[in-house]
Amino acid sequence: MHKKILVLLLIFTLFLQWNGPVGAANDTLLESISSSGNQSNSFSYESMVSGNGRYLAFSSDANNLVNGDNNGIIDVYIRDLERNNTECISRSSSGSLIGGYSPSISGDGRYVTFTSMESGLTSSQIFLRDRILNITKIISLNNAGGVADGDCGESAISGDGRFVAFSSWASNLVSGDNNGLSDIFIRDLILNTTKLVSIRANGQQGNFESYNPSISFNGQFIAFVSSANNLVNNDNNDAEDIFVKDMVSGVIKIVSLNNNGEQANSYSSTPSISNDGTRVAFSSMADNLVDGDNNSRRDVFVRDLVYNITKRASESSLGEEVRMESSNSMISGDGRYVAFESGNRPPQVSAASPGHGWLYSNPKNQISQASALVPGDIIDSKDIFVKDLFTGDITKISWSVNGSEANGDSYEPSINYNGSVVSFTSWASDMTNNDHNEWGDIFANGVLVSNPEFKLNGYLTPLTLKAGQWVKVIASTSYPAKSVVALIKGVKINLSFLNGHWEGSYKVPAGEKVGKQNVNLMAYSFLANDSCLLSFNVISTPAKPSNPVIKPVVKPVIKKQTILNKIKSNIPIITKPIIVKVSKPVSTNKPVKATSTVKTASGADLVKIISNIVFPKNIGVERTLITPEYKRYVENLVKKKDYNSLAVEVYYWNIFNYVSYKSGEASKKAGKTGNFWDFWDTTMFHVYGYSNLALWAIS
Structure with missing residues (x-):
């Protein structure tokens, strides 16, 4: 069931994505x-x-x-699918054809490697063709520049x-x-x-x-x-x-x-x-x-x-x-x-x-x-x-x-x-x-269109602060990036990808001069790069920003809290074993509550806790599907003491129960008693934006 939840969430998210x-x-x-x-x-x-x-x-x-x-031998060619041009790649820097096979091409199409036994060679070698500089060279070399002595x-x-x-x-x-x-x-x-x-x-x-x-x-x-x-x-x-x-x-x-x-x-x-x-x-x-x-x-x-x-x-x-x-x-x-x-x-x-x-x-x-x-x-x-x-x-x-x-x-x-x-x-x-x-x-399938624009957006919080305080850098990109970096007065900050966006922090040094500080933000994807310029102000007196920095509070215990409130708040940072129990709802029409009475000492315990969640009977789902693969995954999280991930698992199950409850309500209002999945689209918007939809890999 957990698998199905994440897949459905992901399908909804990817419906909005650029790639099809x-x-x-x-x-x-x-x-x-x-x-x-x-x-x-x-x-x-x-x-x-x-x-x-x-x-x-x-x-x-x-x-x-x-x-x-x-x-009279096999050669390697490049076809430009946009301009409909064909060129031979397996040629020397002087332009003569040397033959080749087994091509490989770089992401932007500039470089092509291939195997060839050019005239004068005693064994097949790996060649690289630079299509911009029109240069071809052997790259199957040792550190001294010697050519490989075997095929x-x-x-x-x-x-x-x-x-x-x-x-x-x-x-x-x-x-x-x-x-x-x-x-x-x-x-x-x-x-x-x-x-x-x-x-x-x-x-x-x-x-x-x-x-x-x-x-x-x-x-x-x-x-x-x-x-x-x-x-x-x-x-x-x-x-x-x-x-x-x-x-x-x-x-x-x-x-x-x-x-x-x-x-x-x-x-x-x-x-x-x-x-x-x-x-x-x-x-x-x-x-x-x-x-x-x-x-x-x-x-x-x-x-x-x-x-x-x-x-x-x-x-x-x-x-x-x-x-x-x-x-x-x-x-x-x-x-x-x-x-x-x-x-x-x-x-x-x-x-x-x-x-x-x-x-x-x-x-x-x-x-x-x-x-x-x-x-x-x-x-x-x-x-x-x-x-x-x-x-x-x-x-x-x-x-x-x-x-x-x-x-x-x-x-x-x-x-x-x-x-x-x-x-x-x-x-x-x-x-x-x-x-x-x-x-x-050779055939190619697909409508070749220009790659979507890779766009970087970022902001800082707070915008006004004094020396010794922290400024948070937050960024997002129009499609997945491989890295995002911020440069502040020569200091390089590698942002981390968390909950669908990139985050990093910078502490203004003591004694920093009053005035405007620029932040150069740069993002790199597999196909393109983008950058933007941000800034914040350093003042000499204590700052009173409209949006102050809130330090994260470590909460080793998930206190009594309804799932609806849980959805509206951030997942706490967990540094100690989770203390949580999910009990059966008092009626089939109410969402599950979380209390602080049971310590999850093992993955099996967490699976039992998750199994305690029951589905509202009025939506036609009356059993929990705990697969062996999912059980092993949870037990592995416990073994690695990955308490944050364990908290996320409980969080997701609670979200599902809440959506189940809302789905049941929607079905009752519609005068229907259909299957839960029939009403998923109606209620999944209640949790969209509050959960990390990227956890598809364990599905």
């Missing part, structure tokens, strides 16, 4: 074409869309996408363009690399340094191969696949796992776990990490990552690294399992959407890097018997889907131009920061009109 789901089928356009609109004369694949959704990088064996392409595989550039993670069999990129295996490395393009990623903080290097990196926006977190069993303790499943390395702390975590912390019982692959590094999407053959996984197929999962919760993304909007292969997932930068391919593909060989290929098989005894992910989908073909992790909705992208099943397989999706643009490869010829080249092409 990807477009419908008729928003799909063919993009592996030349600037003049000519269709490619060979196979195109490996598309990667930039975070801002404007640029699309892809690999192609065609020789007619740009003039002068006569090198390099996939690369992933951070959204800010500073770091590049890549796999390599080289042994000379860092000292002490003697395992003779593929490892993960990271190159700092500003400091020109290279570090080994697939190594523990104690210096123990992975004892089996690591590959397929994915990197967070600022390069701090790197997800990757590894067969090593020594990167974390007790790795004994004898299978490829998904790991995340924190490059600041040096700590490696295993991602392919279920909610009990148990390892996947089969192999996992294709990790994709969100911009902030808190969520990782991946595919796995394991059947123990979530309850009810009985399809004996690869599924797509998402792991929340903050709350240590794993969910399955490759299921219908109703949570139904489907018996089809789902893989090649990519999560949007904001962590809300997951794009993936799913379906049962007949035997097929598709092109890969030179000298390689993939064979996909589907034995007759594995043809799907289950329902499709969305209505109308023919499950024996490979299609592209997008899962909304907030609402649970799932959308099929790869429809034909007339809205029917496409006549070819689609795979390898890529998704931008806010989920508004999805690119993919498809062999279908009916996704757009006049697709007649009979090759696999």
Whole structure:
């Protein structure tokens, strides 16, 4: 039930947000074409869309996408979705084409990395193309500038363009690399340094191969696949796992776990990490990552690294399992959407890097018997889907131009920061009109619009004060920011995100001169920045502001207080164990009250307290749904002595009971006896604005 509350609250909030789901089928356009609109004369694949959704990088064996392409090998291209221009990226600084594959693109589309074996090289290397300066350089180097002495595989550039993670069999990129295996490395393009990623903080290097990196926006977190069993303790499943390395702390975590912390019982692959590094999407053959996984197929999962919760993304909007292969997932930068391919593909060989290929098989005894992910989908073909992790909705992208099943397989999706643009490869010829080249092409789905304006708003309280007093800086942004900073007379204040806005405080130094003090406020998002100038006045006499600073009062006890009053007040700062009891209402028509008689010594006690809440019978809800996952979450809060979060949990349950009560009243006035959820919209406005609606991650 708690899960449903938070999800519904979140749905209401996100209805007002700037970012929406990807477009419908008729928003799909063919993009592996030349600037003049000519269709490619060979196979195109490996598309990667930039975070801002404007640029699309892809690999192609065609020789007619740009003039002068006569090198006879695969090249990397960029398609400007706004200006409809196509340019070749895999070229030297002098302009000659050098070939390449496996592209990765920065958030703004300026930098593109790719793998290439340029003429004269003895092994494949990672290259970086600066599209502004028209410079291309090898970046698979050691700290002395030496080129990798072994082949390099996939690369992933951070959204800010500073770091590049890549796999390599080289042994000379860092000292002490003697395992003779593929490892993960990271190159700092500003400091020109290279570090080994697939190594523990104690210096123990992975004892089996690591590959397929994915990197967070600022390069701090790197997800990757590894067969090593020594990167974390007790790795004994004898299978490829998904790991995340924190490059600041040096700590490696295993991602392919279920909610009990148990390892996947089969192999996992294709990790994709969100911009902030808190969520990782991946595919796995394991059947123990979530309850009810009985399809004996690869599924797509998402792991929340903050709350240590794993969910399955490759299921219908109703949570139904489907018996089809789902893989090649990519999560949007904001962590809300997951794009993936799913379906049962007949035997097929598709092109890969030179000298390689993939064979996909589907034995007759594995043809799907289950329902499709969305209505109308023919499950024996490979299609592209997008899962909304907030609402649970799932959308099929790869429809034909007339809205029917496409006549070819689609795979390898890529998704931008806010989920508004999805690119993919498809062999279908009916996704757009006049697709007649009979090759696999690159398509993009979504209406490309200018990014919404990123706007910073801020204010100070109080505006007049004397030396020695505190001024509070409060800020909000038009869409999520990654950081907000205030500069006051050279002092940098990093604001914290609390209850839907950013806060920070500054103490005016003793002896400060009387007069106006400026505050430079700056906000940074993944796509844009903004700033504003604020000011306050320092006076020599005691200030009498109209809006004085109120110091927070520590309240270790939640006194007798009705839920209505609780909603109207702030949640107290808790520094000692909560003393709270939620008792049954004296009648089914009144909200629950909180009293100060029982100490919550364990998570089980809190669950019992929450269970004491009963729903008004006149709204048709007569039982509490306390799930095992939620119980473990509460017990973990107790174990960590996170009393503030525990207080929030009690607060939310009380809010729900209050809304239940108001819903019952609304239903009685309407002369109805329907289900509680029918009246949610009528009453949820009573609590909107008083509660932190961002607690969706534990849903």
